[in-house]
Amino acid sequence: MSLPQTLPTQAWANTPAGVDLLAALEAEAGETRLVGGAVRDGLLGLGGADIDLATRFAPDEVMRRVKAAGLKAVPTGIAHGTVTVVGHDLVAEVTTLRRDVQSFGRHAQVAFTDDWREDAARRDFTVNALYAHLPDGVIDDYWGGLDDLSAHRVRFIGDPLLRIAEDHLRILRFFRFSARFAGQVDADGLAACTARANDLMALSRERIAMELRLLLALPDPVATLALMLEAGIFRPVLPELDVARLPVLVQVIVAEAAAGLSPAWERRLAALLPPGETRVAAEIGARLKLSNARRIRLVAAVQPAGPAPYWPMAYKDGGEAVVDRLLIAGDAMAAVPLIGWHRPRPPASGKDIIARGVAPGPEVAKRLGAFERAWVAAGFPNDTETVAALLDAAVQS
Structure with missing residues (x-):
């Protein structure tokens, strides 16, 4: 170049x-x-x-x-x-x-x-x-x-071991810049980072989260992450990251591009975690001191996408959560209709149940819940006739 x-x-x-x-x-x-x-x-x-x-x-x-x-x-x-x-x-x-x-x-x-x-x-x-x-x-x-x-080479100034001892964050920065420039990884730098990986334990978890976010948000960090995981770089602070999950991350990157979405680092992190292990995801979110919103997203993303149709799940967990799950599953086409989707408000309330002869009290909430489930299953209809029919069925059930 x-x-x-x-x-x-x-x-x-x-x-x-x-x-x-x-x-x-x-x-x-x-x-x-x-x-x-x-x-x-x-x-x-x-x-x-x-x-x-x-x-x-x-x-x-x-x-x-x-x-x-x-x-x-x-x-x-x-x-x-x-x-x-x-x-x-x-x-x-x-x-x-x-x-x-x-x-x-x-x-x-x-x-x-x-x-x-x-x-x-x-x-x-x-x-x-x-x-x-x-x-x-x-x-x-x-x-x-x-x-x-x-x-496109990232090389430490002077002795890499000494430079890392001066600032442990340089381990993660070395890999992040190497991934960003997509060049051959400097052998001396890689050896030094591997030797001093335990130094990461001295860093604040917020700093680790920041570097992880920047790395995962790059267009294609897979090759660099493979090096890091094989060298045990994350083992002292994030041992749950699994090198065997890298093909899933590749799948996510391809699906993001197909869906026209920018990289989401929480989604990509979820792809590297054991599927369905919400406890593990929650522990990592807490360990990295992520915001509540990011912890919730990470925990939601590791859950399975489940069978189609996906609207009921989106109504329950939010469109973003289901999009993340579908992209982790590699199903960009199913994810596209849910991008930017917002949960609609039910077109009925307890007053509509009471108007149909149900006495105020716990039974109203029960019947309203039945209506809401049927309304979601029907695809969120808004026309008066269909809504009235669903309300009548909920009251009579």
Whole structure:
């Protein structure tokens, strides 16, 4: 793959707020440069990455210059050198060049520096340590990131074992970026991640859930997940994930595309779990500290789709749950009519039962339930004649 020699023009850099920010931080003189995902993805022709700027200016000086330019400066991580800049249609993080003094798994004691190579050396992967001068887009590459990006290769900067010891989340990030670029997985990185897989136990479950979400939401993470499961990467934190279920995940990905749906990571996670094991799904949802809505979706998705017609099940469990089950079963055609489906309201109430001579009390609820079951089985009719007939039958049963 041939990459451009310079970073293409960044639209945000030509907005009034972008021009003011870059001028305030002397970007044209090289004192501040774009770094990380925006450079990496920009060279690949992708968009949407966050705007991260690295600068030689100390955090207090960044604050002073940004405010003087009429922009808002928020000291979101000023102890570690990060200031968030907010302007019209612009949010950017500006971080002073740093070097690690001491690392503690997910936290580091840093010292500020004016050495670009030192700042690059503390980053995780070579493809994330590319700096772009603005506005001309000239790239500074201290660790061979351009060659790795061309080869779609994710490679740790320096000793992979040491880099993982500094930040355990890098294990999951290594696989996620490898899956995203769909290139050959770096052997040294894979060996280091395998050796240090137990380090994942020290991470917060929210962090693990975030990386898992980002990985599963990629267009096709199957090959990378196969490597991870075979190497035992998830075993310390998610031993329930089953490599034997990968063909089911393949089936889900194909079915999603056939149904015209975007990837849903909860659905894909459910595909990797033992079918029908709602207790296991609930335990994983709790362990990953998922929101209640996501836990409910995960538990619902591992249940069987059951026989057609699917409307009664959709009425009971919700259309989304049945769509998930059908896609896990690989039945995109059956899922399509239920996409975006919302449960209709019954066209009758207890008053209609009472009007037919049933005395107020428990019997009304019983008869109304009978009506609702018959109405669902009939396909949710709304015409007056059919509804009246179903009400009469419920009262007389």
